[in-house]
Amino acid sequence: MHGIKKWFGTFQAVDDVTLDIRSNEFFTLLGPSGCGKTTLLRMIAGFELPTEGQVLLDGVDISHLLPNQRPVNTVFQNYALFPHLTVAENIGFGLKMLGKPKSEIESVVKDMLKLVHLEGRGNNPVTQLSGGQQQRVALARALAPRPKVLLLDEPLSALDLKLRKSMQMELKRLQLETGITFVFVTHDQEEALTMSDRIAVMSTGTVRQVGSPWDIYDRPAERFVADFIGETNFLEADVVSVAGNRARVRLSSGAEISATYPEDVTPKGKVTIVIRPEHARLGPPGSGVMEGVLDDIVYLGTDNHFHVKTDGGSTFIVRQQNAKSGPCGFSEHDRVSVAINDDVAQILRD
Ligand code: ATP
Secondary structure (H helix, E strand, O other), rough: EEEEEEEOOEEEEEEEOOOOOOOOOOOEEEEEOOOOOHHOOOHHOOOOOOOOEOOOOOOOOOOOOOOHHHOOEEEEOOOOOOOEEEHHHHHHHHHHHHHOOHHHHHHHHHHHHOOOOOOOOOOEEEOOHHHHHHHHHHHHHHHHOOOOOOEEEEOOOOHHHHHHHHHHHHHHHHHHHHHOOOEEEEOHHHHHHHOOOOEEEEEEEEEEEEHHHHHHHHHOOOOHHHHHHOOOEEEEEEEEEEOEEEEEEOOOOOOOOEOOOOOOOOOOEEEEEEEOHEEEEOOOOOOOOEEEEOOOEEEOOOOEEEEEEOOOOOOEEEEEOOEEEEOOOOOOOOOOEEEOOOOEEEEEEO
């Protein structure tokens, strides 16, 4: 996708998006409601035309091809199955429209039923299937013509949490087994982190960062990305020195730590750094890089969230796994120290 802009009347939904989605990858467009994810997907599918820019597939401009002329298929949130057709007829529908011979359709439908674990259900009316099973049929129908790209617009959001989790694994497996490029839209950061090879984080019509789940979570380039992808601590710091791809920064407590930074940033002066709560540890006073008082302890079963009111006046959250059962050994109002693991701090772009 190159230089894509989309205006609806006087409203700009997509603002100059350039994305290089690789073949055979599970690529996710992630962002809050209204940021333009669906509009981008619809332009790849051909349901919308870009106001400016091009959609390229294998280097060929497909921006002005009709949806059915593109080797692209879409799975929608509401499945959009044909209620009067059986499971097999739904799966074979696209192939029938393409005029494929009956024997070929039957063979592909059989393979697809196996792929989505619905063997033996081909003759059932789709209306007799559960939500999760209907979603599998929708996937099988979209995969049957072997598109080069499969677009998935929040396909799991209608499912309950447990089913959604198992379908996440299922989608990942389908992508790996078929080798088809998946472009997945979601506003759920956990879903994006779990399934994707790479993620584009979007905000108000623009792409803020593209990277692996690890990059996006641990090396966010800006505040919006850090904030959107899970809980985090923001700290003000002063850059002391820069060497290689690391900077030495001084916290308001006076302690110095090492921090990484985005490629396009030259750290200097005052900067904001992010540290994930699980990358810090609590200890007795004097053992870390910041001192404070424990304000609140939230027990979450697998781990504890400690809210530390630092001597600098801010709140710093530490998340620590519960390695053993019973109380965690700290109490509210204790004076504590916060230590930060090596190589976890990241400087944000201004
Ligand atoms: P959601 O997760 O809620 O679906 P999204 O990130 O997919 O959100 P889009 O559906 O792409 O967002 O919409 C982006 C913006 O463009 C929104 O403000 C939306 O109201 C607007 N928009 C989308 N389609 C149209 C249209 N056909 N006419 C006018 N405005 C539109």
